[in-house]
Amino acid sequence: MRTEILDRAVSEFLGKHADAVVVNLGGGLCTRFSRLDNGRVRWLEVDLPEVEPVWLQVFQTTDRHQFLAYSVLDYAWVEAIKPFKASPILFIAEGLLMYFSESEVKQLLKTIQTNFPQSQMLFEALSPFMIANYKRHPAVSQTNAVFKWGIKTGKELEAWDSNIQLIEEWYYIDRHPNRWRWMQLFKFIPPLRRSMKIIQLRFI
Numbered sequence: 205m206r207t208e209i210l211d212r213a214v215s216e217f218l219g220k221h222a223d224a225v226v227v228n229l230g231g232g233l234c235t236r237f238s239r240l241d242n243g244r245v246r247w248l249e250v251d252l253p254e255v256e257p258v259w260l261q262v263f264q265t266t267d268r269h270q271f272l273a274y275s276v277l278d279y280a281w282v283e284a285i286k287p288f289k290a291s292p293i294l295f296i297a298e299g300l301l302m303y304f305s306e307s308e309v310k311q312l313l314k315t316i317q318t319n320f321p322q323s324q325m326l327f328e329a330l331s332p333f334m335i336a337n338y339k340r341h342p343a344v345s346q347t348n349a350v351f352k353w354g355i356k357t358g359k360e361l362e363a364w365d366s367n368i369q370l371i372e373e374w375y376y377i378d379r380h381p382n383r384w385r386w387m388q389l390f391k392f393i394p395p396l397r398r399s400m401k402i403i404q405l406r407f408i
Contacts, residue, residue, distance in 0.1 A: 205376045206328060209402045210298060211239060213326050213372075218242050221292035227285060229276045230300040233262055237269050246288065248272055250281050276300065277308060282319050293320050297327035302335065302351045309353050310364060317367050317407040324371065324406050330354045331399040358403035371404040 214236065218224060222244045228234055231249035241247070246268045249259065253273040265271065274281040276297075285293070295316060301309050316323060335354035355361070358370040377390055377400070390399075 205379050206298065206400075206402065208379065209374045209376075210296065210326060210328075211236065213374075213402065213404060214240055214294065214296070217292075217294050217324065218245055221294075224292040224294055225285070225288040227293060227295045229295060229297045231271075231296075233259060234298065236296075241268075244268075246291070248285065250274055250276060276312065277304070279315055282315060286319065289320055293323040295320075295323060295325040295327075297325070299328055301327055302330050302353055303349065305352045313361070313368060313405075313407075314365065317365065321367070321407055324404065326402060326404050329358070329401055329403050331356055334399045355403075358401075358405065361403075361405065367408045369406040369408060371406050373404070374402045376400040 214226065218226075218240065222242055223246075225246045225248065226237075228236065228247065228249045231251050232255060234249070237245075237247040237249075248270055250272045251259070252275055256271050256273045259271050263269065263271075272281050272284050274284075301312075304312070313325075316325065330351065332354040335351045358373045361368050362370055377388070
């Protein structure tokens with residue numbers, strides 16, 4: 205569901221801005237470029253230097269698809285993207301921001317807004333309830349991963365800075381109801397309905 209929502213939102217962005225730049229923060233081995241390439245988009249994957257050798261075993265670097273070896277919290281990657289700031293820019297953060305503290309998320313959004321006004325961002329967010337109970341997640345419980353940041357709704361981010369605007373918010377539980385079985389009932393309980401979502405922002 206996360207992939208479906210993000211793919212559709214990115215496709216709609218590229219439908220309006222065929223020559224856009226997409227910056228995939230914490231991209232890992234994401235294959236979204238392969239699915240959505242329109243022949244014109246420039247796609248930049250930002251991830252840790254130790255990921256790059258593995259990425260190069262899977263993907264081929266081209267003029268339009270490149271890997272930038274930086275931690276997302278090492279803002280040196282901003283300088284690598286500045287040459288493209290005249291183009292429409294879409295940032296993606298999938299399965300990433302919940303691992304950052306609130307202050308780190310605020311700094312990331314402020315850095316993007318300051319350096320790339322008029323850009324947009326798509327990111328996955330969990331609710332504070334999900335963050336507090338993340339150890340119950342069957343996959344996360346088997347690792348040393350720690351979830352740190354959650355948000356009830358994207359509207360809260362507009363209070364962080366007047367230059368942040370919420371465009372849209374999609375909840376996972378609203379999609380494919382038959383797959384949720386008895387958990388469909390969660391959609392009638394607002395805190396649970398909003399527990400897993402994709403948020404789209406515009407920076408001005």
